[in-house]
Each structure stands twice: as structure tokens, then as C-alpha cells.
Amino acid sequence: MQPPHCCLLHLLLLSGTWADLEGTFTLWLLQTSIFENTYFVNTERLGLLEDIEIASLNKYTQTFHFLQPWVQPALRRSDWHTYEEMVKVYSVQFSHTINEAAMQNRVSYSFIIQCRAGCELFPNRTSRAFIHVGYNGQDLVSLNIENCSWQLGQDTNVSRYVKSLLQSYTAFTELVDVIFSETCVDVQEVFLHYGKKALERQEQPEATVFACMPSSAQLLLVCRVTGFYPHPISVAWLWDGQEVLPGLALNTSSILPNANLTYQLRSIPAVVPGDGHSYICRVCHRSLGSRSLLIQWGNSEVVLVVGLEAGLLAAVAMAAIPALWLWTFRKHQQMQESESRSSILSKET
Structure with a gap:
């Protein structure tokens, strides 16, 4: 099956509309598959434009779930349907390859396979595709896009077997190469146009x-x-x-x-x-x-704050002394006047 290409007229109309975006942008496809046994694989797939989650794949129906309002309108319905069919074919081939490698090398279940693939688009419109496969958190194999060959992530029996197996699937390797070297770039250009506002969002720290x-x-x-x-x-x-x-x-x-x-x-x-x-x-x-x-x-700031607090307390104390003296003097004077009035009233009586 040949990968679909976005409508040429559509791309020509959008050409240059994202050129004022600064920097390099990456369209990521992330996959995590837990192989419980040879019959059951639990797979999660997620697509991101830079760090914005744009779509996920329903693992039961193999259909896309759109995570941003501008993603689905970016491509025609027929394109999305073709991509879904491609994913189904890929999923069957992927599970078969990993299970065969596990059985031939007596790998015990369960284990985790992670895939990270996508394309970088540079300001001068050149691009770089990448595909990396990991096994239980360790590098397994990666695809060299330049010569369309698989390379070891680490030198183990499993990685060598997976490399030779993938290398023998010439049609599958060429399909993956075209998807991430050409189709991925075409799709990303459309997404950069439709998602421009989201990519330009800025929040102050x-x-x-x-x-x-x-x-x-x-x-x-x-x-x-x-x-x-x-x-x-x-x-x-x-x-x-x-x-x-x-x-x-x-x-x-x-x-x-x-x-x-x-x-x-x-x-x-x-x-x-x-x-x-x-x-x-x-x-x-x-x-x-x-x-x-x-x-x-x-x-210096701490000392200043402490000094101000101490000075303020001292100032309050100094201000309180004359106030207390004045209050005592007036109180004493009031008592004297009261005693004098009492004495006069007593004599008159």
C-alpha cells in the first residue's frame, strides 16, 4: 500500500503560511506496546506536534481520536481513513515481527516495546526523519533514513535478530521510509498552518x-x-x-x-x-x-528588615515614655484637684 500524500493544491495554497513561525518543529509519533503473550498486545499510540498532543489511536477500533479542534479539519476525511488503514496493516506486521523475534530468542513474556518516530522540519524547509525502537527501556534498533538500513541500538542477540528480520522485509522498510521522509513532512506543513495559534501561545513565568x-x-x-x-x-x-x-x-x-x-x-x-x-x-x-x-x-535585605523592626520597636518605646509620663502627671493632677474639692466641701459642711 502506498502512503497517501496531501492534496498538492492544498499544500500549494498553504505554502509559506507558517514560514513566520520561528525555529525547528517536530511531529512525533509515540507508541508503547506491552506484549503479555503471543496473542495479546496492549498498545497505546499518541501523536504530538512539538509538545501539543494532537491525536491518539483507539486501540480497539484503530480509529483516530482528535485532541485539538484544529486537527481533524486539517486533512480530508479520505486521508484520515487511509492513515487508519495503514496503521492496521502496520500493527499486524509489527506484532508478528516482535513475537517472532521473542520466540526465536526465547524471550520471556511480558515485555515492553517502545517506538519513537517522526520528522523534524527546519526553517529552510529541509527535514530529518527518525525512527527508534526500544526494548524494556533500552535502545533496540533504529532506521538510518539516508541509506534505508536498520542499525543496532545495543549489541544483543535480540537486537541483532530484529535488525536482520526488519532488513529482510524490504517492502516494509521502504514503506516506513516514505511515510516519515515524505508524508510526515507534508502533513506537518499542514498542521503548522492550522495549529499556528497554538504554537505561538506564550505564558509568562x-x-x-x-x-x-x-x-x-x-x-x-x-x-x-x-x-x-x-x-x-x-x-x-x-x-x-x-x-x-x-x-x-x-x-x-x-x-x-x-x-x-x-x-x-x-x-x-x-x-x-x-x-x-x-x-x-x-x-x-x-x-x-x-x-x-x-x-x-x-x-543585606534580611538585616535591613530586622533593623527596621528593631528601630520601630525602639521608636514606639521612646514615644511611649513621654506619653506615659504625661498620663501619670495628669492623673496625679486630677487626684490632687479631687482631694482639694473634697476638703473644701468638708469644711463648708
């Missing part, structure tokens, strides 16, 4: 700095940055105005996803308590333009 002290000799400053999109971001610490270089004293986490399709990370330098230096967390992100977030932490 929110940053806070706080401290924790694991020991009396070490203070950890934590710069927590969250709620930003897209995920590329720069977070750095300035020590008395000089950038702190990555090392043992600076630990920055990887970028982690939030539930609302934004991201977060933490950058934590270790400092000496009471060293008298100033520390600033600097955050740069596309949504901020040429500006940066600067969140300061420094012992």
Missing part, C-alpha cells in the same frame, strides 16, 4: 525565591519558576552582580510539565549563611521580550 537550611553551615536558596510556555527558558543566579557558573554549588532541575501545559523548574545554589553577599535570580523567557525577571535574595 512566575518566580519566587525562598531559602532552607539543611545545616548550620549551609543555606540553600531556591528559585522556583513556573507557569511558563513555551518550555525554552534561561534561569541564572547573580552573585554580587556576577553570574554563578554551573557546578557543585549550583543545582538546576530539568524542565518539568505542569497539568495545564505550562512548565516549571528550580535552580538552587548553596551559599554560606551570613556571608554578606547579595544573590539575584534572573529569569529570561520569550514571553518577557527583552526584559528579565530579577528576584533578589540577600543578607
